[in-house]
Amino acid sequence: MSARELAQQLKARFGELISEPAEFRGEITVRLSDAGRMADVCQFAKKEMGFDFLVDITSLDNYGTDPRWTVVYHLYGYGHHCHLRLKTGVSEEKSQLPTVSGVWRTADWHEREIYDMMGIRFQGHPDLRRILMWEGYPYFPLRKDFPLAGKPTDLPQVAFTRAAPEEGGPFVTRPGGQNSTAREPRAHELESDERADRGIAKNL
Amino acid sequence: MAAKELNIPDAAAQAAALSADMNPQSPLPPGAAQELTDIQGEKMVLNMGPSHPATHGVLRLVLELDGEIITKATPDIGYLHRGDEKIAENMTYTQFIPYTDRLDYLAPLANNVAYALAVEKLMGIDRQLPPRCQFIRVICCELARVSSHLLGLGSMAMDVGALTVFLLTFTEREKIYNLIEALTGARFTTTYTRIGGLSRDLPPGWAAQCRKFLGEVVVNIDETERLLTRNKIFVDRNRDIGVISREAAIDYGLTGPNLRGSGVEFDLRKAHPYLVYDQLEFEVPAGSVGDCYDRYLVRIEEMRQSVGLLRQCLDKLPGGPDNDTREPVDIPDGKTVLPSKRKVLTSMEELIHQFILVTQGINAPPGEIYFSAENPKGELGFYINSKGGGTPNRLKIRSPSFCNLSILPLLMPGHMISDSVAIFGSLDFVMGECDR
Numbered sequence: 001m002s003a004r005e006l007a008q009q010l011k012a013r014f015g016e017l018i019s020e021p022a023e024f025r026g027e028i029t030v031r032l033s034d035a036g037r038m039a040d041v042c043q044f045a046k047k048e049m050g051f052d053f054l055v056d057i058t059s060l061d062n063y064g065t066d067p068r069w070t071v072v073y074h075l076y077g078y079g080h081h082c083h084l085r086l087k088t089g090v091s092e093e094k095s096q097l098p099t100v101s102g103v104w105r106t107a108d109w110h111e112r113e114i115y116d117m118m119g120i121r122f123q124g125h126p127d128l129r130r131i132l133m134w135e136g137y138p139y140f141p142l143r144k145d146f147p148l149a150g151k152p153t154d155l156p157q158v159a160f161t162r163a164a165p166e167e168g169g170p171f172v173t174r175p176g177g178q179n180s181t182a183r184e185p186r187a188h189e190l191e192s193d194e195r196a197d198r199g200i201a202k203n204l
Numbered sequence: 205m206a207a208k209e210l211n212i213p214d215a216a217a218q219a220a221a222l223s224a225d226m227n228p229q230s231p232l233p234p235g236a237a238q239e240l241t242d243i244q245g246e247k248m249v250l251n252m253g254p255s256h257p258a259t260h261g262v263l264r265l266v267l268e269l270d271g272e273i274i275t276k277a278t279p280d281i282g283y284l285h286r287g288d289e290k291i292a293e294n295m296t297y298t299q300f301i302p303y304t305d306r307l308d309y310l311a312p313l314a315n316n317v318a319y320a321l322a323v324e325k326l327m328g329i330d331r332q333l334p335p336r337c338q339f340i341r342v343i344c345c346e347l348a349r350v351s352s353h354l355l356g357l358g359s360m361a362m363d364v365g366a367l368t369v370f371l372l373t374f375t376e377r378e379k380i381y382n383l384i385e386a387l388t389g390a391r392f393t394t395t396y397t398r399i400g401g402l403s404r405d406l407p408p409g410w411a412a413q414c415r416k417f418l419g420e421v422v423v424n425i426d427e428t429e430r431l432l433t434r435n436k437i438f439v440d441r442n443r444d445i446g447v448i449s450r451e452a453a454i455d456y457g458l459t460g461p462n463l464r465g466s467g468v469e470f471d472l473r474k475a476h477p478y479l480v481y482d483q484l485e486f487e488v489p490a491g492s493v494g495d496c497y498d499r500y501l502v503r504i505e506e507m508r509q510s511v512g513l514l515r516q517c518l519d520k521l522p523g524g525p526d527n528d529t530r531e532p533v534d535i536p537d538g539k540t541v542l543p544s545k546r547k548v549l550t551s552m553e554e555l556i557h558q559f560i561l562v563t564q565g566i567n568a569p570p571g572e573i574y575f576s577a578e579n580p581k582g583e584l585g586f587y588i589n590s591k592g593g594g595t596p597n598r599l600k601i602r603s604p605s606f607c608n609l610s611i612l613p614l615l616m617p618g619h620m621i622s623d624s625v626a627i628f629g630s631l632d633f634v635m636g637e638c639d640r
């Protein structure tokens with residue numbers, strides 16, 4: 001059975017909820033019009049269609065358009081060796097959809113990562129905590145409106161971040177210096193560390 | 205002076221008396237519950253890592269212990285999080301290749317190949333790769349697999365007390381690093397592949413050196429097996445420890461040797477062959493019990509299969525070892541692969557291509573793809589969402605170590621704390637890839 005047939009089977013069961021399967025580079029993608037039904041669809045796909053392996057869940061930030069979030073599920077079946085991609089849009093006001101961690105246990109960490117990186121919440125998740133960033137970090141770094149350099153944050157006694165230098169930073173040798181000591185990258189690091197220390201001292 | 209009567213409370217007798225009281229008919233007298241926990245002892249919370257030699261990097265585990273038995277394990281990851289996915293959104297596809305070295309830093313060549321294939325799939329050029337390029341990429345993947353498994357087995361054996369094996373496998377691994385250095389110019393940070401090709405062809409004499417190494421490494425693998433496979437201490441410490449059932453392995457998204465150790469005969473090189481794996485012969489080993497010992501056996505056998513694959517590739521290499529017939533290793537398309545320096549300096553068109561490629565990158569079509577390759581640690585996948593142009597809109601790395609580690613809360617409880625090192629060693633994870 002091919003992935004396209006499986007997608008048609010899903011459409012036959014759920015009707016209007018599932019879009020026509022789209023193909024790109026031999027991969028089949030279907031869209032769900034209602035993110036709230038994601039868990040039902042996944043349950044059906046696993047139990048009735050043999051998609052026993054959830055490869056990955058990820059999310060996209062379509063900054064400036066509505067719905068802002070797209071959540072992408074990659075399904076695979078060890079029995080029929082077919083991939084299927086499920087996509088659904090989630091609006092920024094809602095930023096929430098049902099968890100599938102009850103369907104596949106591996107979804108637990110994937111959903112925590114999406115929450116950590118983009119701030120989309122999963123309803124009914126057993127333990128929705130940050131996973132890569134630390135507890136108490138105030139931002140969601142993979143959002144498009146989060147700058148690449150980062151934002152300075154402070155969690156006294158626990159962790160801190162400073163915006164990272166993108167060029168001319170501590171690890172970049174500056175060309176054209178008078179001598180090798182001035183060009184030495186670590187010379188700048190000391191300098192910026194001192195400045196940062198003074199900044200932190202002022203805050204305290 | 206009257207002898208004072210000593211009152212030594214017999215802890216076991218008290219506990220027995222108290223638990224006999226613990227039934228609904230006779231509710232505990234006030235304060236007895238407190239007394240009971242005092243006798244049975246409190247559970248201890250132990251932090252393992254992030255800097256612990258057995259956690260292979262910066263994994264932190266919060267263990268709840270009842271004596272020496274683990275009752276609960278909570279992994280805490282993210283100590284090596286560098287925001288690779290965010291970085292990828294801000295640079296061209298080619299510029300991201302060096303970052304893939306730093307995912308699974310024990311098999312950088314395999315990561316390079318997987319990433320290049322993912323971008324090529326997005327471009328629709330993965331079927332146009334010249335055969336020589338495909339064979340060399342398979343050689344890269346398999347060398348990386350042997351190297352990664354040598355380290356994985358060496359450190360696993362060392363953690364359970366067999367230091368000799370570590371020295372043996374590291375000797376062989378050093379030879380692989382010498383080969384990789386001759387091939388790419390670097391030992392660790394290889395950055396060998398390019399979108400649509402390779403950074404360079406095999407250097408002269410490299411294939412002969414590689415053959416010599418293959419002859420030596422099989423001897424070494426046999427020696428390692430003789431030291432471990434029937435070693436009573438090693439078997440006792442690994443057999444029936446960390447048993448992952450077939451269902452749990454699939455449910456938790458385990459891939460690679462950890463999945464196959466649980467008896468699922470699944471290998472992406474067989475199920476969805478990429479490069480020239482469909483022209484090569486190899487077997488997919490699988491375990492039956494799913495314990496640490498099975499995962500060890502699977503890795504040993506995979507190394508032997510990889511050696512076989514390497515030999516076949518060297519035999520079948522189009523153009524011969526030193527490329528006497530001048531087979532290309534890059535796609536002949538100036539809009540994808542950088543032209544040679546000589547042509548850039550003498551020809552207008554190549555100069556334009558070079559300028560566009562360096563400043564804007566390759567022109568990928570809008571669309572989305574997911575490509576995964578069978579890496580030493582499991583299924584390394586790249587999901588690329590493109591809006592067209594030289595940079596991805598979103599690049600998600602599906603890392604095998606991340607999923608493999610998520611089973612720890614299920615796996616650890618009930619084991620002794622000394623079993624944890626055997627479990628870590630057999631899961632063979634890399635935090636650079638887990639945290640990205």
